[in-house]
Amino acid sequence: MENREISKAVITRLPRYYRYLGELLESGVERISSNELSTRMKVTASQIRQDLNNFGGFGQQGYGYNVKYLYTEIGKILGIDRQHNLIIIGAGNLGQAIANYANFEKRGFIIKGMFDINPRLIGLVVRGIEIRGVDDLEQFIKDNDVQMAALTIPKTKAPEIADRLVNAGIKAIWNFAHVDLNVPDDVVVENVHLSESLMRLSYRVCSMQDRKKEEERKARGES
Amino acid sequence: MENREISKAVITRLPRYYRYLGELLESGVERISSNELSTRMKVTASQIRQDLNNFGGFGQQGYGYNVKYLYTEIGKILGIDRQHNLIIIGAGNLGQAIANYANFEKRGFIIKGMFDINPRLIGLVVRGIEIRGVDDLEQFIKDNDVQMAALTIPKTKAPEIADRLVNAGIKAIWNFAHVDLNVPDDVVVENVHLSESLMRLSYRVCSMQDRKKEEERKARGES
DNA sequence: TAGATTGTTAATCGATTAACAATC
DNA sequence: TAGATTGTTAATCGATTAACAATC
Structure with missing residues (x-):
């Protein structure tokens, strides 16, 4: 075939x-x-x-x-008919937003755990999921058959954690950090770069403004 | 020109x-x-x-x-050299994640206000910004020269709020709701459909798996 | 001046649209 | 059977890459 x-x-x-x-x-x-x-x-x-x-x-x-x-x-x-075991690295607002989005579970994405570096967050429970320290990461991935990780941590920590995830056998990274990750060919990365999205919006709203001004100028007689 | x-x-x-x-x-x-x-x-x-x-x-x-x-x-x-006045509609985790992302302000995006429908959130303060009820929406937009709105509310409420935003003079919508908005030609919409992003990741990880299995099968002698 | 590297035109590649024969 | 609508081939359009003359 x-x-x-x-x-x-x-x-x-x-x-x-x-x-x-x-x-x-x-x-x-x-x-x-x-x-x-x-x-x-x-x-x-x-x-x-x-x-x-x-x-x-x-x-x-x-x-x-x-x-x-x-x-x-x-x-x-x-692949929504299959089950995807997911962990979230970074238990800030963005990580919690993902954890709280119930529809994901309906589509086979099971959130197995949440992790953070911040000791003040460790031990807290979000949507029935306990926030763990990243020391446990590798063991947890193995124990829970985790294939996917959402990365909602600052860009400075992201590459290091990504390496650890890859070495622990993660096959897919949903990357919210503002950095491009370097991973082997058989690991897939889906980037969600919010700041870039906002810049595109900014570009478009500005060029819309410019176009309007241009039209107005033309309407008032050629410049 | x-x-x-x-x-x-x-x-x-x-x-x-x-x-x-x-x-x-x-x-x-x-x-x-x-x-x-x-x-x-x-x-x-x-x-x-x-x-x-x-x-x-x-x-x-x-x-x-x-x-x-x-x-x-x-x-x-x-358009990052200009100032963009922004409001956030929906003060859940996602809205708060955006409000807390300091870098946006560095690039000219000023968060002027946050809004929610949930009465229990109204009055709370996030990053120095008070959460308001949506009744104030139109007046607030006029008073504060707001051009942009981030929509971080459920898809059921999004179209109605989008209409109100447009009528109040908003020029750009950063849409996180899982629905396509209908707006006039001179209003720009930038969609961030997280569930679609996750499905793309799912597709890619599955097709990677399939490819690997295929290769293994070939390696064990043609089937 | 010689070397480096852009700006830009031309060639290639891929994606979208149009058209229509196949078929329910 | 006639009408509707797909699946698929062919035509068009646009985006990417290659090449090279212009120029710092």
Whole structure:
């Protein structure tokens, strides 16, 4: 069997399809055509069909897609049908926000533990999860079959902890620290760089302002 | 003057350049060539030069780029030299995490206020900022010249609040709710869909597992 | 001046969109 | 069967990379 590499752009869109299908499912819609979905999601129908056909033919000519079936299948593709054991390193507000987000557990992400360096936090309990010191890290990962770690610690500590996680056998890092991590090829890192996201917003709001001023100037007669 | 539209891909990369240049600056590096930067950032030198030249010629032949100058210029492009007045709607862990992230203020993002619907949170003070009820929203936005809002509330409440923000004159929404917002063309929305980010991580770790199993199978003789 | 490195044009690559035959 | 809509091939569009002349 040929190993068709799926493009990054497709993978980025997949969870959004999943979200929309979930909403359709909740509102009792049974079937949907690529065309109607395209209107709702503001993407082209062609793109939807192309994206889905990377993974197989989920639809039926003349009918469209069965919402429940497609929802389930995309869930499988995303690995949401499997269980992922997760730890959170960094029990500050961001770490706690993740721990408190109940929906994650619904989708197979089980938070096995929380860790922090700050001794004042160690021993506290968040959502039934005790905050531990990082000394226990390696042993805990082995004992609890942990594959994923969310890194919500300052950038100065992140590379060192990332190395320890990798050595302890972690396969995926959800990185919120403002630094790029160096990991082996078989460990995946998903970055959430909030400050970069905010800068993009800043860029866009500024260029929107500039454009408006430009238009106003033109409206008042060419400059 | 022609209004060259900058591609989204370029804007996505810009904050990352900014981060690397900031680190170089801190470590005392004065000048850098696109080639050396490309090695550090793991992108092509060609891409760096193309990206920068969307905004003007910041380098010098035979020399490279002056780190401090380029850092400042990218800051200007991103609008970080200007002041952005920000409010946070939703004073849960995520809202508090944002409020507590000091670096934002360093880059011109001033948190003017926090709001919540939960009466038990109203009146509490986070980082010197009092949490208010959403009744005050419109008045507060006008009084404090607020242009940006971070939405860290559940998806059920988000569309309604977004409408109110838009009507009150907000120009940019940093949306953490798991829903796509409908806003006029001149309002910009930057989405941070954490659950989608986690699903991408899940996809990637699963497909990595599959690939490994495939390889193992091949290594044990073709199946 | 010679060497280095940019700015920019041209070539390549990949992703998106359009079109349509296949088929439910 | 006729109509609808997919799956898939072909055409277009845009983004990335390569190459090199300009220039510090």
